[in-house]
Amino acid sequence: GALSQSSTQAVNGVSHRGKVLTLDSMNPNVKRVEYAVRGPIVQRAVQIEKELKEGVKKPFTEVIKANIGDAHAMGQKPITFLRQVLALCSYPELLEDNMFPEDAKKRARRILESCGGHSIGAYSASQGIECIRQDVARYIERRDGGIPSSPDNIYLSTGASDAIVTMLKLLVCGEGRSRTGVMISIPQYPLYSAALADLGAVQISYYLDEDKCWSLDVAELRRALNAARQHCNPRVLCIINPGNPTGQVQSRQCIEDVIRFAKEEHLFLMADEVYQDNVYAEGCKFHSFKKVLFEMGPEYSSTVEMASFHSTSKCYMGECGFRGGYMEVINMDPEVKAQLTKLVSVRLCPPVPGQALLDLVVNPPQPDEPSYTTFMKERTAVLAALAEKARLTEETFNTVPGITCNPVQGAMYTFPRITLPQKAIDKAKEEGQVPDMYYCMRLLEEEGICLVPGSGFGQREGTFHFRMTILPPTEKLKVVLQKIREFHLRFTQEFS
Amino acid sequence: GALSQSSTQAVNGVSHRGKVLTLDSMNPNVKRVEYAVRGPIVQRAVQIEKELKEGVKKPFTEVIKANIGDAHAMGQKPITFLRQVLALCSYPELLEDNMFPEDAKKRARRILESCGGHSIGAYSASQGIECIRQDVARYIERRDGGIPSSPDNIYLSTGASDAIVTMLKLLVCGEGRSRTGVMISIPQYPLYSAALADLGAVQISYYLDEDKCWSLDVAELRRALNAARQHCNPRVLCIINPGNPTGQVQSRQCIEDVIRFAKEEHLFLMADEVYQDNVYAEGCKFHSFKKVLFEMGPEYSSTVEMASFHSTSKCYMGECGFRGGYMEVINMDPEVKAQLTKLVSVRLCPPVPGQALLDLVVNPPQPDEPSYTTFMKERTAVLAALAEKARLTEETFNTVPGITCNPVQGAMYTFPRITLPQKAIDKAKEEGQVPDMYYCMRLLEEEGICLVPGSGFGQREGTFHFRMTILPPTEKLKVVLQKIREFHLRFTQEFS
Ligand SMILES: Cc1ncc(COP(=O)(O)O)c(C=O)c1O
Ligand SMILES: Cc1ncc(COP(=O)(O)O)c(C=O)c1O
Numbered sequence: 001g002a003l004s005q006s007s008t009q010a011v012n013g014v015s016h017r018g019k020v021l022t023l024d025s026m027n028p029n030v031k032r033v034e035y036a037v038r039g040p041i042v043q044r045a046v047q048i049e050k051e052l053k054e055g056v057k058k059p060f061t062e063v064i065k066a067n068i069g070d071a072h073a074m075g076q077k078p079i080t081f082l083r084q085v086l087a088l089c090s091y092p093e094l095l096e097d098n099m100f101p102e103d104a105k106k107r108a109r110r111i112l113e114s115c116g117g118h119s120i121g122a123y124s125a126s127q128g129i130e131c132i133r134q135d136v137a138r139y140i141e142r143r144d145g146g147i148p149s150s151p152d153n154i155y156l157s158t159g160a161s162d163a164i165v166t167m168l169k170l171l172v173c174g175e176g177r178s179r180t181g182v183m184i185s186i187p188q189y190p191l192y193s194a195a196l197a198d199l200g201a202v203q204i205s206y207y208l209d210e211d212k213c214w215s216l217d218v219a220e221l222r223r224a225l226n227a228a229r230q231h232c233n234p235r236v237l238c239i240i241n242p243g244n245p246t247g248q249v250q251s252r253q254c255i256e257d258v259i260r261f262a263k264e265e266h267l268f269l270m271a272d273e274v275y276q277d278n279v280y281a282e283g284c285k286f287h288s289f290k291k292v293l294f295e296m297g298p299e300y301s302s303t304v305e306m307a308s309f310h311s312t313s314k315c316y317m318g319e320c321g322f323r324g325g326y327m328e329v330i331n332m333d334p335e336v337k338a339q340l341t342k343l344v345s346v347r348l349c350p351p352v353p354g355q356a357l358l359d360l361v362v363n364p365p366q367p368d369e370p371s372y373t374t375f376m377k378e379r380t381a382v383l384a385a386l387a388e389k390a391r392l393t394e395e396t397f398n399t400v401p402g403i404t405c406n407p408v409q410g411a412m413y414t415f416p417r418i419t420l421p422q423k424a425i426d427k428a429k430e431e432g433q434v435p436d437m438y439y440c441m442r443l444l445e446e447e448g449i450c451l452v453p454g455s456g457f458g459q460r461e462g463t464f465h466f467r468m469t470i471l472p473p474t475e476k477l478k479v480v481l482q483k484i485r486e487f488h489l490r491f492t493q494e495f496s
Numbered sequence: 497g498a499l500s501q502s503s504t505q506a507v508n509g510v511s512h513r514g515k516v517l518t519l520d521s522m523n524p525n526v527k528r529v530e531y532a533v534r535g536p537i538v539q540r541a542v543q544i545e546k547e548l549k550e551g552v553k554k555p556f557t558e559v560i561k562a563n564i565g566d567a568h569a570m571g572q573k574p575i576t577f578l579r580q581v582l583a584l585c586s587y588p589e590l591l592e593d594n595m596f597p598e599d600a601k602k603r604a605r606r607i608l609e610s611c612g613g614h615s616i617g618a619y620s621a622s623q624g625i626e627c628i629r630q631d632v633a634r635y636i637e638r639r640d641g642g643i644p645s646s647p648d649n650i651y652l653s654t655g656a657s658d659a660i661v662t663m664l665k666l667l668v669c670g671e672g673r674s675r676t677g678v679m680i681s682i683p684q685y686p687l688y689s690a691a692l693a694d695l696g697a698v699q700i701s702y703y704l705d706e707d708k709c710w711s712l713d714v715a716e717l718r719r720a721l722n723a724a725r726q727h728c729n730p731r732v733l734c735i736i737n738p739g740n741p742t743g744q745v746q747s748r749q750c751i752e753d754v755i756r757f758a759k760e761e762h763l764f765l766m767a768d769e770v771y772q773d774n775v776y777a778e779g780c781k782f783h784s785f786k787k788v789l790f791e792m793g794p795e796y797s798s799t800v801e802m803a804s805f806h807s808t809s810k811c812y813m814g815e816c817g818f819r820g821g822y823m824e825v826i827n828m829d830p831e832v833k834a835q836l837t838k839l840v841s842v843r844l845c846p847p848v849p850g851q852a853l854l855d856l857v858v859n860p861p862q863p864d865e866p867s868y869t870t871f872m873k874e875r876t877a878v879l880a881a882l883a884e885k886a887r888l889t890e891e892t893f894n895t896v897p898g899i900t901c902n903p904v905q906g907a908m909y910t911f912p913r914i915t916l917p918q919k920a921i922d923k924a925k926e927e928g929q930v931p932d933m934y935y936c937m938r939l940l941e942e943e944g945i946c947l948v949p950g951s952g953f954g955q956r957e958g959t960f961h962f963r964m965t966i967l968p969p970t971e972k973l974k975v976v977l978q979k980i981r982e983f984h985l986r987f988t989q990e991f992s
Binding site for chain 1: 513515516517518519521522523524526527529530531533534542564566567568569570571572573574579580582583584586587590593595611612613615616617618619620621622654655657658661665666667668669687690691694731732762763764801809813814815816817818819827828829831832835838839841842843844845846847848849850
């Protein structure tokens with residue numbers, strides 16, 4: 001038994017001290033981190049997949065993962081032009097071959113020329129390859145109708161995740177009541193709450209208005225800010241537009257109000273714009289925070305500090321695995337910028353294939369180039385399919401009694417509200433689970449559909465949601481929606 | 497002037513509050529971070545390169561960067577097999593083509609099959625693609641003569657940098673005198689000191705013995721540990737073997753002593769083994785910490801907690817830009833492992849092209865496969881050239897009065913000691929620079945050679961060094977060595 005074992009150890013002169021690194025002796029901030037998008041539901045989904053492979057019988061034959069915005073995993077094909085250039089960059093001997101179009105070769109040559117030793121295997125500058133940063137700046141200028149952008153303000157990154165965490169890290173300081181507070185929306189993309197927990201910063205939650213299509217209301221920002229001033233030092237305001245998980249697209253007016261608020265309240269703005277091409281709804285349009293800021297005149301454009309983020313993972317490309325991205329910083333103190341440059345140099349550089357991919361995204365084939373037609377056809381097809389699936393999702397869910405679903409104006413998600421019977425809520429509590437986790441777990445076990453419970457993103461007390469991506473191919477999405485419908489009715493029935 | 501400007505602002509009713517984010521209000525830990533490998537010397541080198549392009553006349557026509565272990569940037573060609581498979585993974589249409597060998601296609605198919613939607617553009621599992629982790633485990637087993645390795649203990653990473661920082665983050669806790677202390681060698685690779693500053697952990701410096709070829713002495717470990725116990729809680733011991741910047745390769749005996757010390761003193765071991773293929777000196781051999789640990793018997797192999805790190809950036813591949821790497825954790829508490837898995841999931845996953853590359857490194861062409869001969873020829877040529885350059889470097893430097901250079905037994909660097917005349921030291925102080933920074937800056941301005949001052953890695957008070965990579969092609973390296981020789985003599989002369 002335990003006793004005799006410990007006495008044996010004493011005999012050997014070895015006192016049992018246990019592990020150096022335990023749950024009790026590890027970094028407490030890390031323990032506080034939560035990341036539902038890859039949480040227990042997903043772990044169980046992976047397990048179920050293994051069981052299916054081993055021949056275990058289930059009421060379904062495959063697990064459909066609608067838990068993460070991962071387009072290729074859901075069957076979306078890569079854009080030909082992007083991958084041709086990447087193959088050329090990986091194995092430049094292919095430049096001698098006749099199988100690739102000239103514009104792909106031209107792009108590859110240009111990228112290789114800007115790499116150390118003409119190889120994507122060399123480290124790049126820590127801020128990112130200079131000519132790619134120039135291309136990013138020109139892309140932003142085109143996007144924003146000519147408002148200037150400088151490559152010096154562009155930092156390439158390992159996906160948007162990396163840049164967001166780095167920017168938050170720079171901003172956090174102080175202790176106790178002076179600790180930096182960071183405003184994030186509820187519901188939010190949980191990278192933000194996770195990074196704040198890790199950094200020991202104070203999370204300030206402002207609620208989006210579900211009844212108004214998940215829009216942002218400055219009065220609610222003000223309420224949250226004033227409450228937070230009692231216990232921390234609010235310095236940062238984070239916005240996700242188009243929204244994850246809400247699928248909402250902000251109006252120009254709303255963005256103006258937010259910028260005015262940030263200026264008045266002396267807040268650093270972080271604009272997460274990774275879904276900037278993903279706008280589907282009639283009457284909605286993507287407005288970049290940068291463009292609105294500059295259109296508000298020099299009083300704003302020369303004072304409000306801001307960072308905006310983009311990624312190769314979303315939009316029409318969906319190239320998540322390459323971990324490409326950038327941030328643009330605006331009105332950042334030059335001394336702080338030097339510190340930022342130093343900080344990113346510690347990890348040497350972002351992945352060069354991801355940088356190369358980003359270069360193609362910001363500098364796609366032009367009308368007079370041979371790849372243009374195919375590129376545009378592929379791009380348009382992806383975005384049109386997403387728009388159709390956004391519509392389909394909203395429509396179907398709103399026919400289910402007990403599910404209410406806002407329009408999916410943009411991004412890749414829906415965050416419908418589900419009404420759960422009191423008995424189901426009690427049952428969940430009995431099982432020691434939050435109710436929407438219980439709901440999603442049951443859905444997974446019974447239908448093989450993997451969603452993320454609303455509690456992973458935050459929601460108003462007493463309300464329940466789930467997040468589903470609209471990424472499965474249309475026919476499969478229809479099945480998913482139908483299965484959720486049936487499950488929801490059955491579940492409601494069971495607990496009535 | 498400043499006054500009238502501020503009164504103008506008052507007239508407009510705008511009180512000038514300055515920036516939200518300034519040097520004073522930013523994260524103080526980030527300010528403490530230093531990273532010399534990409535510091536002021538390198539920034540000046542980049543500037544000089546621009547000046548040369550613009551036609552500014554200099555006493556040289558190109559800047560030779562021997563400051564960073566970046567093989568491809570120094571002209572090393574990528575290994576054909578690795579790049580063929582990467583091209584196939586990037587653009588799977590090439591699988592239909594006859595231009596690639598069958599084993600390259602086989603590898604690419606296997607990697608693609610393990611990716612979501614058969615695309616390297618999908619996010620992978622956060623810990624890394626499972627079949628690649630299996631290949632890593634088998635590689636470690638082969639390397640270590642059959643000692644078992646489990647894919648569950650393998651975490652793929654964004655270069656070794658990422659895994660090292662993540663592991664340190666897990667380990668740091670406590671405040672004041674209970675704050676975690678981490679033992680690192682002096683000289684060290686500055687990623688370590690930078691990460692510790694960022695995390696607010698306590699750096700405990702132990703000195704390597706320059707007179708004994710930069711070897712590690714357990715008595716010195718003990719001295720450093722005992723001194724540190726007065727003001728922090730030492731919990732971690734970091735080792736780099738083969739050494740950067742020292743080029744030293746540890747003996748089996750030394751590794752055993754270190755492991756015994758770690759066990760006695762209840763320290764978590766971090767073994768940075770990114771140069772495991774880079775061993776050149778007669779009589780030297782790479783011994784992995786894992787293998788030695790297991791050979792010491794169950795008393796050690798079942799108790800000592802350890803993480804070891806590897807990377808695609810070094811060895812014969814030199815594929816830095818892909819940011820591939822892994823760590824293996826040993827005897828880690830399962831609850832802590834769950835926390836680690838959660839933590840890495842926040843950034844979603846390491847770059848998939850880097851994971852694919854790592855898979856090829858741990859699973860290279862076999863003797864019966866078509867790519868084997870070319871692969872071995874290329875690999876051997878790179879390592880033989882490095883061995884030759886290691887010898888050449890030591891030999892040449894030791895002919896220069898005032899430079900003493902230990903043998904470059906392994907890795908990719910030399911860290912020779914330079915004797916500086918007192919007048920040079922005084923001059924440097926006048927200029928507000930540390931003496932070896934002054935020396936390296938003068939060398940850069942006069943000869944166009946970019947090195948890193950020893951102060952960036954740490955050195956015993958009153959001694960001066962620089963770090964140089966042995967990566968330039970042999971003929972260029974000869975020129976570099978000759979130019980440093982001439983500079984050193986001239987510099988010594990000037991201040992005598
Ligand atoms: C709003 C938002 N920001 C950032 C990210 C991070 O994406 P990545 O790191 O792949 O660029 C995501 C990913 O889903 C996201 O939804
Ligand atoms: C000792 C050591 N560890 C880790 C690294 C990090 O390498 P990477 O992040 O490219 O894998 C380096 C790079 O030079 C190194 O020398």
